[in-house]
Amino acid sequence: MRAPLMNRYSMKFSALVGVAATVAVLVSGCGTDPDEDTVVAPAGTVAFDLSPAQSGRVHTAKVDAIAAEVPRSIRDRGTLVVTGASGTAPPLRFYATDDKTVVGSEIDFATLIADILGLKLEATVADWTQNFVRVDSGEVDAFISNVTVTEERKEKYDFATYRTDxxxxxxxxxxxxxxxxxxxxxxxxxxxxxxxxxxxxxxxxxxxxxxxxxxxxxxxxxxxxxxxxxxxxxxxxxxxxxxxxxxxxxxxxxxxxxxxxxxxGAGEALQGEIGVLTKKDNGLIGAVHKAIDHAIRSGTYQQVIDRWGLKTETVTSSRINPPGLPKKS
Known part of the structure; x- marks a missing residue:
């Protein structure tokens, strides 16, 4: 099910105060003290873990029936190689306090998918446009980095949605x-x-x-x-x-x-959706789609949502290649 459309384009700032309050933070300096690796919201509403260790990352068990649908070449390798934009956009994908480990909600979603598929996540970074090239060449299995479903992209890629855009x-x-x-x-x-x-x-x-x-x-x-x-x-x-x-x-x-x-993100006529992007018809998107749906049903998806303060971005189920942002004129 798609989330309801926004009223026209805008929601005035007064309506956002409550949302912003849930992520209002006190920022500590970076350092080796564990407390300095955490950004805490008022009354403990949200605590953003900025550490490279990510001890609170959500994990789940392999689901054999879904894992069996992963293409054999990926199963034999044992890793899910995921690319994304360079880590500068918290809470989605950003560098931890060591300035080299990429963390954030998009890494957590990728981790859940990999767990369910019985694979070890290998997370990499590249410039935005280069990520598509890496998928095209087969260098990586998926692009998971706040990628919007568009009609133009659907011509070359498959999507399994996991957030609203x-x-x-x-x-x-x-x-x-x-x-x-x-x-x-x-x-x-x-x-x-x-x-x-x-x-x-x-x-x-x-x-x-x-x-x-x-x-x-x-x-x-x-x-x-x-x-x-x-x-x-x-x-x-x-x-x-x-x-x-x-x-x-x-x-x-x-x-x-x-x-x-x-x-x-798709304009007034359509609620945009964010999806895992894979090379079209490479056999992976079906397993990814089922993994996301399993995570939603099991509650682990919601744990990631709550961990990063994304309650306005949730979906109730994953969709494969839904209507996307229209093609450019």
Missing amino acids: NVALEIPKDSTLDYRDRKSLAGKRIGVGTGTNQEQLLVKWNEQNAADKLPAIDIAYFDKTSDYYLALASHRLDGYIGPNPTAIYHAATADQTKIVATFS
């Missing part, structure tokens, strides 16, 4: 930008990640604004979240559109920005 408009804390709809961004400089569905969303809005004879949105492209954080803090951007969980985490921890709207 909601994005947020994050602006400087002292900004007076009054977001109502896409027209509010006309003439503004808005950042997005290179090659993301957020970029496609802004391009579509620019086309619609042009039809309404409004100034264009000045789209600024970023490969690293740390770069757009600096641009927002220095007011070189009027706003940034990125994954909702990352925006909530950043707004709460840095105390330099605020969220003024959230919307489906």
Whole structure:
């Protein structure tokens, strides 16, 4: 079942205060003290484990019937090789306090899938666009890194969904930008990640604004979240559109920005979904899909959701290749 659509595009910031409060944090410096590897929310609502050890990571048992559906070449190897964007986007995928171990919710979801399939997870990193190349070449088995289902991607890849895709408009804390709809961004400089569905969303809005004879949105492209954080803090951007969980985490921890709207990453007509991406028809997606559904039914999926404060991103079941973000015009 898909989550209900957002009302129009936006949800005003006042409606997000409760969500942000659940992840408001006190950030400790990095170090060897275990307490310095944890970011704690008020009243213990959420405790983000930033340590490389990840002692609280959720694990589960192998399910033989599902594991038997994994292609023999992967079963014989004994590992599930997963790629993802370089780790700079907490709580989804980011570097731990040792600055080299990639952790986060996307690693935890990949771990659950690997456990159920009876495989050892091998998590790797690459630049966003390079991840698709690695899947194409067979260097990796899956791309698990907040990847949105799109109609264009479905032509080359298979998806098994595990989260909804909601994005947020994050602006400087002292900004007076009054977001109502896409027209509010006309003439503004808005950042997005290179090659993301957020970029496609802004391009579509620019086309619609042009039809309404409004100034264009000045789209600024970023490969690293740390770069757009600096641009927002220095007011070189009027706003940034990125994954909702990352925006909530950043707004709460840095105390330099605020969220003024959230919307489906697929636009107003469709609730976007995040999925595990594999090479099309390579025989793996069916097993991955069943592994996700098993995790949902067993409760281990919810444990990962709760561990990383993703309660607004849950799905009740996995879907293979559902309707995705429309193709570019």
